[in-house]
Amino acid sequence: MQEKKNKSWLSFLLEVIVLVALFTLVQYALTVGLINQSYQINLVTMCINIILAVSLNLINGFTGQLSLGHAGFMAVGAYVSVILTNFMEMPFIIGILGGCIAAGIAGFIIGVPTLRLKGDYLAIATLAFGEIIRVVLQNIDYVNGPAGIVGITKLTSWPWLYWTAIITILVIVNLMNSSYGRAIISIREDEVASELMGINTTKYKVLAFIIGAMFAGLAGVMYAHYFYIIKPDTFSFLRSFDMVVMVVLGGLGSTTGAVIAAIFITFLTFGLQKYAAMRMVIYSLILIIVMIYRPQGLMGSKELSRKTFSRIWSGKK
Amino acid sequence: MNLLEINNLYKSFGGLGAVINFNILIQSQELIGLIGPNGAGKTTVFNLITGVYKPDKGQIIFNGKNIAGMAPYNICKKGVARTFQNIRLFKDLSVIDNVKIAFHKDVSYSLASTIIRLPAFFQGEKNIEEKALEYLRIFKLDTKRDEIASNLPYGEQRRLEIARALATQPTMLILDEPAAGMNPQETRELMELIKWIRQDFNLSILLIEHDMSLVMGVCERIYVLDYGQLIAEGLPEEIRNNKKVIEAYLGEEVGKC
Amino acid sequence: MLEFSQQIVNGLSLGAIYALIALGYTMVYGIIKLINFAHGDVMMVGAYVGFFSITMLGTNIVVAMLAAMLLCALLGVLIEKVAYRPLRNSTRIAALITAIGVSLFLEYITVVVLGPAQRVFPQSAFPIKAYNLAGLTILNKQIFVFVSAVLLMLILQYIIKRTKTGKAMRAVSLDMEAAVLMGISVDKTISVTFAIGSALAAAAGVMIGVYYQTINPLMGIIPGLKAFVAAVLGGIGLIPGAMVGGFVMGLLETMVSGYGSSLYRDAVAFGVLIIILLIRPTGLFGKNTGEKV
Known part of the structure; x- marks a missing residue:
């Protein structure tokens, strides 16, 4: 027992060391100028995509509620944070918290009525709400309507991006490996049975939706404070589809899969920068082919964890 | 002590009465059977008790509290648990x-x-x-x-x-056709299991079953439902010889041919 | 009052187009319970076929429309065979994601092949004339759209109510397993459903070309979504519901852009959708069916 405890402490320490090392390595490369401008953008997009994919996976993959409105929450986070930092000149951390909370509130407002719907109806309703957020932003003069906000101070830096992405992953992994996580997964498995086992399914669906929305908001904050400009059209349902591609490719219900897919899609987009239309053709083929031949995605619901590593280490299958 | 008392329970779908003025009284630690021909409304009664459906009329008093129309998860918290006709596990x-x-x-x-x-x-x-x-x-x-x-x-x-x-x-366990798809040997084992659960967990059991040997073998009292209405209740012996019950079942057999 | 009547005239022709597209959504949903996201894009392909038929082959508008209907019927059958049939027994979510994939594929393969720029639908194929009727301006294109849409709907009604194929379609949508037992070929019936739905969408595509005079690879998205809303409004799976829903959406849209802000025009559809889904998900004419436990 004591030995087991020591071992888990050891592997925890090892994980922290790996995470800090990875961070320091990239930070060093950035400082000495090893990473050029376009790769820097790639790095930023990657972290943002990880946050988006992992958080959407909580809703679509773990809870089993197909949402097509994630870009809407990203928009709320982006706009609210920019209002706080640029219009009201508050510190970045306030912008981050404000953006997340606002997106979470939007998630609550949208989640409560729509989560009564099932399957494809829910998908369409979330798509509609996402689009309504965009249209509303287009009609608010305070944020310059369709033209959007230009000249946002660049506050997003590597440390912010890296650690917020890590926090996102940690929160979702910890949540899912708990009684709350099991309750959430049971909704995906069989909503009626879950409810009859004493689980308030509505409450947990809304909870997953709020947490997912908050992190989408976080991604929006990071995005806005790096790319200088945001406008309503940046957050159209096509962006939501991008996120769905990542989640589907990685495997609905696998955080590891979501991270891998987010990294892969970022590089794919980067490689096909000059061929934007071709990129979308490839995306669409990924969706179709994955659904037909491997509907569980790359990872299925499997995760890479300490257990997997120790299993590989000891040569067991 | 009365554990479950249902008074005048009524539920209709599209104007058709599925459960009509159903009454039942179950003491704690009783083992009760609910039988009836196919489509008699047995599972509907279970769905009403566990909150899957909301009753149109009537009371479902469990442990002295009316649970009619409550959400399923709250009913579960009050101490009612169930299984399903077609197993509903969290498969993956x-x-x-x-x-x-x-x-x-x-x-x-x-x-x-x-x-x-x-x-x-x-x-x-x-x-x-x-x-x-x-x-x-x-x-x-x-x-x-x-x-x-x-x-x-x-x-x-x-x-x-x-x-x-x-x-x-739970203080009450509801089993929806627990022997469905089992062979006679497995059914016998299940009978023992059901009796033992009731003893060991100190609870009441209400079960729907088509296997008459099981129902007659374990249940202390039996309620019979036909076309949504209660047509008989009593000890297994009484039910076995009840004219109405025989008719209901024979009628079904004739209809099937 | 005059302006109001004018809006009704405009709304009816727009609504006829939505109704045609909505029919395809509703027929497919009725038979395989799939929201065919790619339906609006089939309409776009139809518009392009019509466009090339007129500009390259020099056909008249009616031939162009028939050509578009024929080719899109084939396209619809192909989409079903390649993308949807393998998924018939998987979850509805998987099917929906595939449909989104097919939709994106049609949009962007068109961009890759034909370029993203919008094209002007040739005026010569349909010279615009305006008629004056008791103060109302009625354009000949409005009459054309309305009359041909109603004609197509009548033909559809005939097929569904009077022919063997129509009977098979109704049987499959009621109970697929029972239909198989009755000797109906489900695969064939689903193919026919896709063919008819896609042909109607193609006709609508050519009409939109005539009506708005420009076409582009992404033109299917918004009308597609609006037509979907129309189908839901009428009660998805119900053919008369889709027709009524289409006209309601058309009228609503012209009213909002006539009296309100045109920026909110597209939001109206989404707003209507949410209101229906929350208040009466089965639509105006739908019946409520709960999950069996």
């Missing part, structure tokens, strides 16, 4: 996770301590794990704890479903 989850989910309603640690991994979380998880294993051991499923539920053989899936229902710590 492990055997032990299926049982662990039943303990969630009494989860001892908060969401915050989950996310930042406070000691309360580890303690709570340990308790849940131990309790879940206990239930698996009782139902001889502990050796399969990490198997995916849908990979279990049929009989074990049925047992797991009962284990999961019991893990919610």
Whole structure:
């Protein structure tokens, strides 16, 4: 027992060391100028995509509620944070918290009525709400309507991006490996049975939706404070589809899969920068082919964890 | 003591009465059967008791409280647990996770301590794990704890479903055709299991079953439903010789040919 | 009052187009319970076929429309065979994601092949004339759209109510398993459903070309979504519901852009959708069916 405890402490320490090392390595490369401008953008997009994919996976993959409105929450986070930092000149951390909370509130407002719907109806309703957020932003003069906000101070830096992405992953992994996580997964498995086992399914669906929305908001904050400009059209349902591609490719219900897919899609987009239309053709083929031949995605619901590593280490299958 | 008392329960679908003025009275620790021809409304009664459907009229008094129209999860918390006609496990989850989910309603640690991994979380998880294993051991499923539920053989899936229902710590267990798809040997074992559960867990059991040997063998009293209406109630002996009941069943047989 | 009547005239012709597209959504949903996201894009392909038929082959508008209907019927059958049939027994979510994939594929393969720029639908194929009727301006294109849409709907009604194929379609949508037992070929019936739905969408595509005079590879998205809303409004799976829903959406849209802000024009559809889904998900004419436990 004591030995087991020591071992888990050891592997925890090892994980922290790996995470800090990875961070320091990239930070060093950035400082000495090893990473050029376009790769820097790639790095930023990657972290943002990880946050988006992992958080959407909580809703679509773990809870089993197909949402097509994630870009809407990203928009709320982006706009609210920019209002706080640029219009009201508050510190970045306030912008981050404000953006997340606002997106979470939007998630609550949208989640409560729509989560009564099932399957494809829910998908369409979330798509509609996402689009309504965009249209509303287009009609608010305070944020310059369709033209959007230009000249946002660049506050997003590597440390912010890296650690917020890590926090996102940690929160979702910890949540899912708990009684709350099991309750959430049971909704995906069989909503009626879950409810009859004493689980308030509505409450947990809304909870997953709020947490997912908050992190989408976080991604929006990071995005806005790096790319200088945001406008309503940046957050159209096509962006939501991008996120769905990542989640589907990685495997609905696998955080590891979501991270891998987010990294892969970022590089794919980067490689096909000059061929934007071709990129979308490839995306669409990924969706179709994955659904037909491997509907569980790359990872299925499997995760890479300490257990997997120790299993590989000891040569067991 | 009256555990469950249903008065004038009524439910219709599209104008058609599925359950018409249904009454039942169950004492604690009784073992009661609900039988009737196909489509008589038995499962509808179960769905009304467990909150899957909301009754149009009538009272469902459980432990002295009217639970009619309450949400299913609240009814579960009050102490009613059930299984399903067509097994409804959490198919892609492990055997032990299926049982662990039943303990969630009494989860001892908060969401915050989950996310930042406070000691309360580890303690709570340990308790849940131990309790879940206990239930698996009782139902001889502990050796399969990490198997995916849908990979279990049929009989074990049925047992797991009962284990999961019991893990919610009910005072009343509702079984919807527990012997469906079982051979005579398995059915006999199930009969013993049902009797033993009632004894050991100190609860009432209400079951729907088509297998007459099982119903007559374990139930202390039987209610008979036909076309949504109660046509008879009584001891197994009385039901066996009840004219109306024989007619209802024969009528069905004739209709089938 | 005059302006109001004018809006009704405009709304009816727009609504006829939505109704045609909505029919395809509703027929497919009725038979395989799939929201065919790619339906609006089939309409776009139809518009392009019509466009090339007129500009390259020099056909008249009616031939162009028939050509578009024929080719899109084939396209619809192909989409079903390649993308949807393998998924018939998987979850509805998987099917929906595939449909989104097919939709994106049609949009962007068109961009890759034909370029993203919008094209002007040739005026010569349909010279615009305006008629004056008791103060109302009625354009000949409005009459053309309305009359041909109603004609197509009548033909559809005939097929569904009077022919063997129509009977098979109704049987499959009621109970697929029972239909198989009755000797109906489900595969064939689903193919026919896709063919008819896609042909109607193609006709609508050519009409939109005539009506708005420009076409582009992404033109299917918004009318597609609006037509979907129309189908839901009428009660998805119900053919008369789709027709009524289409006209309601058309009228609503012209009213909002006539009296309100045109920026909110597209939001109206989404707003209507949410209101229906929350208040009466089965639509105006739908029946409520709960899950069986």
